[in-house]
Each structure stands twice: as structure tokens, then as C-alpha cells.
Amino acid sequence: xxxxxxxxxxxxxxxxxxxxxxxxxxxxxxxxxxxxxxxxxxxxxxxxxxxxxxxxxxxxxxxxxxxxxxxxxxxxxxxxxxxxxxxxxxxxxxxxxxxxxxxxxxxxxxxxxxxxxxxxxxxxxxxxxxxxxxxxxxxxxxxxxxxxxxxxxxxxxxxxxxxxxxxxxxxxxxxxxxxxxxxxxxxxxxxxxxxxxxxxxxxxxxxxxxxxxxxxxxxxxxxxxxxxxxxxxxxxxxxxxxxxxxxxxxxxxxxxxxxxxxxxxxxxxxxxxxxxxxxxxxxxxxxxxxxxxxxxxxxxx
Amino acid sequence: xxxxxxxxxxxxxxxxxxxxxxxxxxxxxxxxxxxxxxxxxxxxxxxxxxxxxxxxxxxxxxxxxxxxxxxxxxxxxxxxxxxxxxxxxxxxxxxxxxxxxxxxxxxxxxxxxxxxxxxxxxxxxxxxxxxxxxxxxxxxxxxxxxxxxxxxxxxxxxxxxxxxxxxxxxxxxxxxxxxxxxxxxxxxxxxxxxxxxxxxxxxxxxxxxxxxxxxxxxxxxxxxxxxxxxxxxxxxxxxxxxxxxxxxxxxxxxxxxxxxxxxxxxxxxxxxxxxxxxxxxxxxxxxxxxxxxxxxxxxxxxxxxxxxxxxxxxxxxxxxxxxxxxxxxxxxxxxxxxxxxxxxxxxxxxxxxxxxxxxxxxx
Ligand SMILES: Cc1cc2nc3c(=O)[nH]c(=O)nc-3n(C[C@H](O)[C@H](O)[C@H](O)COP(=O)(O)OP(=O)(O)OC[C@H]3O[C@@H](n4cnc5c(N)ncnc54)[C@H](O)[C@@H]3O)c2cc1C
Numbered sequence: 042x043x044x045x046x047x048x049x050x051x052x053x054x055x056x057x058x059x060x061x062x063x064x065x066x067x068x069x070x071x072x073x074x075x076x077x078x079x080x081x082x083x084x085x086x087x088x089x090x091x092x093x094x095x096x097x098x099x100x101x102x103x104x105x106x107x108x109x110x111x112x113x114x115x116x117x118x119x120x121x122x123x124x125x126x127x128x129x130x131x132x133x134x135x136x137x138x139x140x141x142x143x144x145x146x147x148x149x150x151x152x153x154x155x156x157x158x159x160x161x162x163x164x165x166x167x168x169x170x171x172x173x174x175x176x177x178x179x180x181x182x183x184x185x186x187x188x189x190x191x192x193x194x195x196x197x198x199x200x201x202x203x204x205x206x207x208x209x210x211x212x213x214x215x216x217x218x219x220x221x222x223x224x225x226x227x228x229x230x231x232x233x234x235x236x237x238x239x240x241x242x243x244x245x246x247x248x249x250x251x252x253x254x255x256x257x258x259x260x261x262x263x264x265x266x267x268x269x270x271x272x273x274x275x276x277x278x279x280x281x282x283x284x285x286x287x288x289x290x291x292x293x294x295x296x297x298x299x300x301x302x303x304x305x306x307x308x309x310x311x312x313x314x315x316x317x318x319x320x321x322x323x324x325x326x327x328x329x330x331x332x333x334x335x336x337x338x339x340x341x342x
Numbered sequence: 343x344x345x346x347x348x349x350x351x352x353x354x355x356x357x358x359x360x361x362x363x364x365x366x367x368x369x370x371x372x373x374x375x376x377x378x379x380x381x382x383x384x385x386x387x388x389x390x391x392x393x394x395x396x397x398x399x400x401x402x403x404x405x406x407x408x409x410x411x412x413x414x415x416x417x418x419x420x421x422x423x424x425x426x427x428x429x430x431x432x433x434x435x436x437x438x439x440x441x442x443x444x445x446x447x448x449x450x451x452x453x454x455x456x457x458x459x460x461x462x463x464x465x466x467x468x469x470x471x472x473x474x475x476x477x478x479x480x481x482x483x484x485x486x487x488x489x490x491x492x493x494x495x496x497x498x499x500x501x502x503x504x505x506x507x508x509x510x511x512x513x514x515x516x517x518x519x520x521x522x523x524x525x526x527x528x529x530x531x532x533x534x535x536x537x538x539x540x541x542x543x544x545x546x547x548x549x550x551x552x553x554x555x556x557x558x559x560x561x562x563x564x565x566x567x568x569x570x571x572x573x574x575x576x577x578x579x580x581x582x583x584x585x586x587x588x589x590x591x592x593x594x595x596x597x598x599x600x601x602x603x604x605x606x607x608x609x610x611x612x613x614x615x616x617x618x619x620x621x622x623x624x625x626x627x628x629x630x631x632x633x634x635x636x637x638x639x640x641x642x643x644x645x646x647x648x649x650x651x652x653x654x655x656x657x658x659x660x661x662x663x664x665x666x667x668x669x670x671x672x673x674x675x676x677x678x679x680x681x682x683x684x685x686x687x688x689x690x691x692x693x694x695x696x697x698x699x700x701x702x703x704x705x
Contacts, residue, residue, distance in 0.1 A: 161421050171364070174670075176667035176668075176673055178665075196536075216513070235469065235470045235471040235474075236470070236471045236474075237471075240470075243690070244689065245690035245693065245694070299680060302680050303680070303684065303688070303689070305685055306469050306470070306688060307464065307469060307493065307494045307684055309538055309684070310535055310538075310540055310680060310681045310684060311538060311539060311540060312537075312538035312539065312540055312542065313537075313538070314540070316540075317540035317677070320540075321667070323439075324662070324666075324667045324673075325667055328667060328668075329664050332609075
């Protein structure tokens with residue numbers, strides 16, 4: 042057993058982290074900067090990472106990039122396209138500019154033209170319509186046009202694996218956005234002073250942040266296992282790993298983001314603070330392919 | 343001990359119920375629309391004799407025991423109207439520290455809702471550490487001139503008056519150099535900058551910049567240097583769920599959420615929120631009954647504030663569990679619940695107060 046990342050995986054993670062830090066939004070105001078978004082879009086497209094699965098990447102590698110993009114609040118589509126790519130490659134389709142759809146809307150749909158869904162074992166493609174409302178300020182929803190077109194079917198086992206990959210990708214996004222929120226709060230705690238000292242020097246604040254880091258570390262561990270399981274375990278085993286990861290990462294991310302709001306005090310409750318942008322992204326990733334506690338097999342059944 | 347209504351209380355409840363039955367659904371209860379018409383709601387409640395229940399008659403109140411506020415809150419929640427406007431802490435601050443003349447001049451308009459108020463305490467550099475505030479009021483003839491920057495000032499955009507804390511003496515220890523004033527918001531030298539909450543609501547609070555605003559010297563509340571004592575009175579009351587009337591609101595949201603989950607098992611978060619909301623309802627009844635003995639309010643308010651915060655945030659999590667992010671009203675209820683552990687003194691500060699002043703731990 043050796044669950045460390047390989048040298049290539051670390052390189053991939055570092056490259057994704059750099060891209061997200063350089064071109065992701067550094068402030069709420071940046072969310073409206075169309076030039077930045079255009080540069081980010083170009084850079085992400087140039088990496089080819091939206092086609093990671095077609096290029097033979099493992100679930101671990103997909104998760105690493107998704108996590109770093111979540112951390113940096115990357116606000117051009119990635120999670121949607123990388124999942125769509127996995128469907129497309131398996132049915133041998135070439136529909137361009139594709140993301141995924143869940144329910145009646147396309148997700149992560151900014152600039153996308155098609156949205157794929159897995160309905161049982163059938164892959165359907167639908168044209169993407171106008172932008173639809175959503176709580177996430179970094180990933181847009183869009184309406185779907187009426188007719189959806191079947192583009193192929195997957196053997197049941199592969200359909201199941203795709204569902205696991207989708208769950209894992211949302212877990213990775215949760216871990217990433219939690220890490221981003223945590224860093225934001227830690228940085229604020231180091232500079233904000235009250236009563237003549239930095240607020241981070243008060244145990245009440247320091248302990249909140251220490252707990253947040255522990256939650257993140259726990260999340261990374263369950264995420265890594267689930268990401269590895271996508272390709273390495275049976276679909277049933279992989280699904281179990283992904284459900285555990287989803288529940289843990291979702292709860293941890295919400296707590297960490299709420300802590301980030303709290304550590305910022307009044308500012309944390311304003312639109313202008315990035316804390317709620319992380320929180321919103323975390324809530325939306327939680328709901329994307331949700332898992333309920335009741336679905337966890339505790340080893341008793 | 344009796345948790346039931348007395349005959350007088352029951353009669354009051356019936357009258358109130360009849361009045362509310364005619365008004366159900368006519369006032370918005372959330373978002374910017376709610377804030378925009380909140381003053382109108384306040385005046386309607388007062389005109390019908392249902393506001394200022396426990397306050398002195400000479401200022402427009404009804405001098406009823408504080409438990410009547412509980413009845414009011416419960417019935418408002420039951421009828422689905424907006425909640426009771428929360429300004430009890432300002433009434434207490436002015437009433438306890440202002441002279442008779444100031445009270446006669448300002449309390450009636452505050453209580454009947456014809457004049458609206460905001461609380462100018464916090465500053466960008468002085469939040470938890472309020473005593474470090476740097477806004478100054480400098481004597482100039484028979485007036486003071488105000489210079490400084492207030493932030494997080496709730497309802498500042500619609501306020502006629504501001505209960506302001508400013509430093510009047512820079513040469514004494516910092517708690518002793520602060521005085522309180524009633525400042526008109528309608529004058530040059532005051533600039534408003536709205537703030538947007540993370541829910542997107544813009545009418546909740548703002549920034550207020552004072553640059554040469556004037557306040558007549560006789561609008562100082564209490565003596566020079568009494569500002570800190572007034573601030574403690576105000577935040578003490580701001581920490582009481584009973585003063586704020588929030589408790590019934592949580593119960594109402596729990597019932598709304600339960601109605602939406604009919605037919606399927608309620609999520610565990612909702613069940614827990616129901617427990618928290620009921621705890622707070624009973625806690626408020628106990629606290630208000632204790633006031634009949636004239637219990638004065640000290641650090642216990644910090645316990646109340648924590649209990650209220652936990653209840654509101656449990657309800658927030660329940661809203662999220664039921665509605666997810668796709669129901670904007672429930673998402674906002676969740677997002678707004680996060681502010682409860684910050685406004686009126688953060689949860690960390692409440693715990694510091696409980697630890698040092700009630701438990702005798704540390705300094
Ligand atoms: C919705 C809302 C409405 C408000 N309305 C008003 C209003 O009408 N008028 C008004 O004057 N103010 C108002 N406030 C301001 C509120 O009182 C302050 O936000 C609050 O006191 C915290 O101050 P701060 O925002 O500067 O945070 P900070 O004081 O900077 O706190 C940041 C973090 O540090 C922690 N911290 C600070 N000091 C300590 C310590 N010694 N020990 C442990 N932890 C510490 C805090 O708990 C918090 O987590 C409102 C705030 C909100 C959110």
C-alpha cells in the first residue's frame with residue numbers, strides 16, 4: 042500500500058493550482074471581469090484538461106484538477122465538461138462544447154452548447170438554452186431546449202462507474218472550495234486586530250480554524266480513496282467509497298465555509314466578501330448528485 | 343407556576359387574533375420588500391394598540407407585563423405577518439439613560455413608528471472591541487460636531503435619527519471618554535453608503551459617514567462619558583430573544599418547512615430545528631416571567647443570545663435541508679441565520695462574557 046500521489050500527479054496538481062491562482066477571481070468584483078474570464082477560459086481550454094478522461098487520466102487525476110479549481114473558485118466550466126467528456130468517449134460521440142445536465146437544467150454551462158445526461162444506461166444530449174437562476178456565483182445553470190437526442194448506451198457497469206466519477210468530482214470540488222475558504226479566513230485572522238491583538242491570537246478564533254484544517258485533512262483522505270476507487274474497485278465498492286466521501290466532504294465544507302464567514306465578522310456577512318462565494322459553491326456541489334445518510338451501509342446489513 | 347394564559351391574557355390574544363385575521367397576507371415578510379414596508383407595518387401595529395405593550399403609557403406604550411410581548415410574537419407568527427419591529431433595545435437605552443425631557447421628545451415617535459431609528463455604534467476598526475471607536479464629537483458653542491465612520495448600521499437608509507456613540511474626551515481611559523447622542527440623519531455632513539448582505543438584500547444595513555454633522559448639546563443622552571454605560575444597556579437588551587421577538591419567528595419557519603415535507607420523512611435537521619425552536623420559546627417565557635421580579639439584566643443576556651443563535655442557525659440548516667439552494671427564500675433564511683452569531687456581539691464574545699463574568703474564569 043502506498044497512497045501518496047505520484048510525481049506526475051503532483052505536477053498536474055501544481056499546474057492546476059497555479060492556473061487557478063493566477064486567473065481565478067481574487068475578489069467578488071473580479072467575478073464581473075469579462076477580460077479575466079476570457080483569459081481563464083482560454084487557459085483552461087489550452088490545457089486540454091476538460092478531456093482528461095479521453096486522454097486516459099484516472100479518477101485521481103480528475104479529482105486533483107477539480108479540487109484546485111474549486112479552491113481557486115475557477116469560474117469557467119470544468120466539472121461539467123470533464124464529466125461530459127467521460128460519457129462522450131464511452132459512447133464514441135463527438136458532440137462539441139458539452140457539459141452535463143441534472144434534472145431540468147444544464148450545470149456548469151457557461152458558453153456550453155450541449156448538455157449530456159445518463160438516463161439509466163442511455164446517454165442523452167440536449168441543446169443548452171439561456172442562463173437559468175442558481176445560487177452558485179461561479180458556475181452557471183442554463184435551461185435545456187426541448188428535444189433530447191440519444192447518443193448511445195453504456196453497459197450497466199460503466200454507467201455505474203460514471204455515476205461514481207460524478208460523485209467523486211463533486212467531492213473534490215467541495216474539498217477545494219473548503220480549502221479556499223479556510224485560507225481566506227486564516228489570512229484575515231492574521232491581520233485583523235481587535236483589542237490590540239490579531240483576532241487569530243484569540244483561542245476562540247484559532248480553534249475554529251484549527252478544527253477547519255482537521256476537517257479538510259479528513260476530507261482529503263476520504264476523497265483520495267474514493268477517487269482511486271473509481272477505476273480500481275468494483276462499481277459497488279466504488280459507489281460505497283464515493284458516498285462516504287460525499288457525506289464527509291459536504292458536511293466538512295459547509296462547516297469550514299461557515300467558519301470563514303464567522304471569522305470575518307460583519308464583513309463575512311456581506312456580498313463583497315468571498316466567503317459566501319465559497320459557501321454557495323459548496324452548497325451547490327453538495328446538491329449536485331446528493332447522498333443521504335440513510336444510504337450509508339454501516340456494515341450491519 | 344402556570345404556562346397557560348390568564349383570562350386577561352387570553353382576552354388580549356383573542357382581540358389580537360381577530361385584528362390579524364383581517365391583515366394576513368397584506369405585508370411582505372422577507373427580502374427587500376419587507377424592509378421597504380417595515381415602517382408602515384410598525385405604524386399599523388401601534389395604531390391598533392398592539393405595539394409597545396410593556397413600555398410606559400406616557401410615551402405611547404401600554405404598561406403591560408412583558409409576557410404580552412410573547413403573546414404578540416406568537417400571534418404574529420401564527421398569522422404569517424411580518425414580525426414585531428425590534429427596537430426594544432433602543433427604547434431601553436434612551437429610557438434608562440436619557441433625561442425626562444429627551445424621553446418625552448423622542449420615545450413617542452420611536453414607539454409609534456412615525457420616526458425611525460438606527461444604532462450607530464460599530465465602526466470599521468471597532469466591532470467586537472467597541473470601546474476603541476474613533477468617531478469624535480467636538481463641542482462647538484451649543485452643539486457638537488461629529489466626525490467619523492460608522493458601519494453595519496441597520497436601517498440607516500430609512501432612519502430619521504441615529505443613536506450615536508462618539509468620543510468626546512480623548513484624554514481619559516477609553517471607556518470613559520465616550521458619550522451618546524441623538525443625531526438627526528437629515529442634514530448635510532452625513533453620507534450613506536448601502537451595504538449588500540451575502541443574501542443579496544441591500545436594505546438591511548449600511549455605512550454612515552459623518553463629516554461635520556451637527557448635534558445640539560442637549561441631545562446628548564445622559565452625562566458626558568455615559569456612552570459606554572448606555573452601550574452596555576443597549577447590547578444587553580439586543581441579546582435577549584424576548585426583546586427581539588425572534589423566537590416565534592423560528593417556530594413559524596419550522597412549521598412552514600414541516601408543511602413542505604408532508605408525505606415524506608422530515609430530514610433530521612428539521613426535527614432538530616423543531617426541538618431548538620421549542621427550547622427557545624420556553625426559555626423566553628421563563629426569562630420574561632423572571633422580569634416580573636424585577637431581575638436586572640447582566641451577563642445572562644449572553645446565554646440568551648447563544649441559545650437564540652443556535653436556534654436560528656438550526657432552523658437555517660433545516661431550511662437548507664428542505665429547500666436546498668433552489669428555493670431563494672429558504673436559501674436566504676439560511677444565509678441570514680449566519681449573521682446571528684455576529685450581530686449584537688459575536689458568539690465568541692458572548693462566550694468570553696459568560697466565562698469571565700458568570701463562571702469567574704480568567705479575567
Ligand atoms: C446583520 C448585522 C446587523 C448589525 N447591525 C448593527 C447596528 O445596527 N449597529 C451597530 O452599531 N452595529 C451593528 N452590527 C455590527 C456588529 O455588532 C459587529 O459586526 C460585531 O460586533 C462584530 O464586529 P466586527 O464585524 O468588526 O468583527 P470583529 O470584531 O473583527 O470579529 C471578527 C472575528 O473575531 C472574533 N473576535 C474578536 N475579538 C475577539 C476576542 N477578544 N476573543 C475571541 N474572538 C474574538 C469575532 O468573534 C469574530 O469571529 C451588525 C452586524 C450584522 C452582521
